[in-house]
Amino acid sequence: MMNTAQRLPVLMYHRVGEPDHKRDVYCIHPDRFAAHMRALNKNGYQAVSIEDFDAWRNGAKSLPQGAFVLTFDDGFTGVRDFAAPLLREMGWPATVFLVTGKLGGDSNWQVTVDEPMRPHPLMAQVQIRELIDHGFSLHSHSAQHHDLTKMDPAELLKDLLESREAITALSGRPATYLAYPYGRHDEKVRSLARQAGYVAAFTVESGFNRPEVDAFRIRRLDVFGTDTPAMLLRKIRLGSNDGRLTNLLRYYVQRLLETR
Numbered sequence: 001m002m003n004t005a006q007r008l009p010v011l012m013y014h015r016v017g018e019p020d021h022k023r024d025v026y027c028i029h030p031d032r033f034a035a036h037m038r039a040l041n042k043n044g045y046q047a048v049s050i051e052d053f054d055a056w057r058n059g060a061k062s063l064p065q066g067a068f069v070l071t072f073d074d075g076f077t078g079v080r081d082f083a084a085p086l087l088r089e090m091g092w093p094a095t096v097f098l099v100t101g102k103l104g105g106d107s108n109w110q111v112t113v114d115e116p117m118r119p120h121p122l123m124a125q126v127q128i129r130e131l132i133d134h135g136f137s138l139h140s141h142s143a144q145h146h147d148l149t150k151m152d153p154a155e156l157l158k159d160l161l162e163s164r165e166a167i168t169a170l171s172g173r174p175a176t177y178l179a180y181p182y183g184r185h186d187e188k189v190r191s192l193a194r195q196a197g198y199v200a201a202f203t204v205e206s207g208f209n210r211p212e213v214d215a216f217r218i219r220r221l222d223v224f225g226t227d228t229p230a231m232l233l234r235k236i237r238l239g240s241n242d243g244r245l246t247n248l249l250r251y252y253v254q255r256l257l258e259t260r
C-alpha cells in the first residue's frame, strides 16, 4: 500500500497559446506546456481522469503515487489545438470546464486581476467533439461565467442546471463536476450546485486533496504560463501556489523537524 496516493493535486490551466503580454499568467505557450508535461512525466507524475479521482475520493479506487488531475478552465481553442495532441501522445486524460452559454464565442468576461484579459475564442461544439474523441472529460464552468455568489438563487440554479444539461447532451456522459468561475463560492452556491445535480466542485484554493476533502471545496493548484518546469515541480511537491525555492526549503526543514 506504500505506493498508493494518499493525497492528490489537481492542476489548473486556462488558455494555451500566445500570451497577450509578459505577465499574462493565465496563458501558457504551447512549448512551455509541453515542457511542463514532460517534466511531470520524467519526475514520476501521471495524469489520471477526473472520474478516477472521484472514485479514489469515494474509496472505490486506489491510485498510484504521483497521480494528479489535469484541468483547463473556460474551454479556449488552444486546448484542442495545442494541448490535446500532446496529451493524446502521452496517453494522459484531462478535463475541460466549459462555459456552455458561450461555446463558439469569446471569453468576454472580466478577469479579477489588475489587468483585464483580452477576449479569446472559445471552442465550438465541433471542436469539443474532437476533444471527446481524444478522451477528454467535459464538465461545467457554469453557463455564463458570472460570479455565482452574486446571483439570485433562482437565476443561479437555472444557470447551473442549464450548463450541466448542455454538457451531458454534448458529451453523452453525465456532467457532474463544476468549477466555480473566479473560484467564487459560498454556502448558497455550494448548496444550489448540489441541488442542480453536481456531485463535486473545484475551487482555486491551493493544496492537496485527501479523500475526506469537502466534495464542494476541491483544491486546485494554479499553474501560471510564467512558471518554469522547475517552478511547477515545486508547486506540485508542496501543494502550494508558491513554488519559490525558499518555500521548498522551508517545507523540507519542517519535515525534518517533524520526523526527528
Ligand SMILES: [Zn+2]
Pocket (backbone or CB within 6 Å): 073, 074, 141, 145, 181, 182
Ligand atoms: Zn474561468
